[in-house]
Amino acid sequence: MNVEAPLFLLGLLPADLAIALEQRGIRCSPGEARQVLSRVISEGASDPTPRREPRRALVEALRRETTWQRLEVLERVPDEDGKSVRYLFRSPDGALSEAVRIGLHKPDHYTVCLSSQVGCAMGCAFCATGRLGLSRNLAPWEIVAAFLTVRDEARDGVGGRVSGAVFMGQGEPFHNYDAVIQAARILSDPAGGRVAKENITISTVGLVPQIRRFTKERQPYKLIISLTSTVAERRQYLLPVAGRTDLAELVAAIRDYSEVAQDRTTVAWVVLGGVNTGEDEVEGLRTLLGELPLRVNLIDVNEARPDGFRRASVTELKSFMDRLQVLGVPLVRRYSVGQDQNSACGMLAACRTLSSTG
Numbered sequence: 001m002n003v004e005a006p007l008f009l010l011g012l013l014p015a016d017l018a019i020a021l022e023q024r025g026i027r028c029s030p031g032e033a034r035q036v037l038s039r040v041i042s043e044g045a046s047d048p049t050p051r052r053e054p055r056r057a058l059v060e061a062l063r064r065e066t067t068w069q070r071l072e073v074l075e076r077v078p079d080e081d082g083k084s085v086r087y088l089f090r091s092p093d094g095a096l097s098e099a100v101r102i103g104l105h106k107p108d109h110y111t112v113c114l115s116s117q118v119g120c121a122m123g124c125a126f127c128a129t130g131r132l133g134l135s136r137n138l139a140p141w142e143i144v145a146a147f148l149t150v151r152d153e154a155r156d157g158v159g160g161r162v163s164g165a166v167f168m169g170q171g172e173p174f175h176n177y178d179a180v181i182q183a184a185r186i187l188s189d190p191a192g193g194r195v196a197k198e199n200i201t202i203s204t205v206g207l208v209p210q211i212r213r214f215t216k217e218r219q220p221y222k223l224i225i226s227l228t229s230t231v232a233e234r235r236q237y238l239l240p241v242a243g244r245t246d247l248a249e250l251v252a253a254i255r256d257y258s259e260v261a262q263d264r265t266t267v268a269w270v271v272l273g274g275v276n277t278g279e280d281e282v283e284g285l286r287t288l289l290g291e292l293p294l295r296v297n298l299i300d301v302n303e304a305r306p307d308g309f310r311r312a313s314v315t316e317l318k319s320f321m322d323r324l325q326v327l328g329v330p331l332v333r334r335y336s337v338g339q340d341q342n343s344a345c346g347m348l349a350a351c352r353t354l355s356s357t358g
Ligand code: SF4
Pocket: 120, 121, 122, 123, 124, 127, 128, 129, 130, 131, 169, 170, 171, 172, 205, 345, 346, 347
């Protein structure tokens, strides 16, 4: 460990903080570590000093050795209905990332769509972020900092309560697995964001080794796996990195996950007009459903697109949904709230639609 670098409090659990301070020769009991992190994460305070009997040596060490900085907010763009707000953040090294506050059906309740990377290496054909490539991973503290700013502004600005988080912003969460899981732990910790574990959702483009790891570790967070096509060549074209893996391997990983989670696996289907709504896909899903307990979330793409894809027409979508309903698969059409064509990432827009019905 580099003991010269400051400790980023927002990226730590209480046990991490106690150990890290001890490695620097500073005594910090588990109770003190919980108090410190409760101050800056749960309460969002601008000072980490424990409320109860703070020891002077600890307070001085916190000031000297740690930072609880947030990200700079460059932009807040509210949607037409004012329920969703897109945030653009700048990290200390200049990296830009986004998050979106999304209104849920329950009045004054929100969830936050979080990014996991700056850019993305997955190259999905319908996604602007994918065309940018990957700049770098976000650190746990950056992910948590984005959440806290959105949460605190919802509370202070509109009296709202943020009760969930979805990793569906820029980046592939499972390509930055350790940081995303650490951030999810902090968001759900009693001394952290205090979000119920079942209200944290991680969405993956379908990276099989990480799905298997997530299953093996019995992570308590919800998982959504992007399927988007059952036809191997088409899937590989639309999701070039995830599509390299044989569909049979993905199917096996989903089956194991469903067994461990004792639930259907939710798969996302980004609906691309004229591309993945045909009979071959219905047949592919029929075959999969013979083997797997699934629920399917259909997600619109943005209307105005520079990449040649288009949203399915009302008739096309209805016909696709009718045929899927005959298969008996639980199906959710997520109606979009405030889609924003300036959104950089196909899945970031999807995140808004997914979460809008919370
Ligand atoms: S859709 Fe998601 S996984 Fe695919 S390129 Fe965009 S950000 Fe990456």
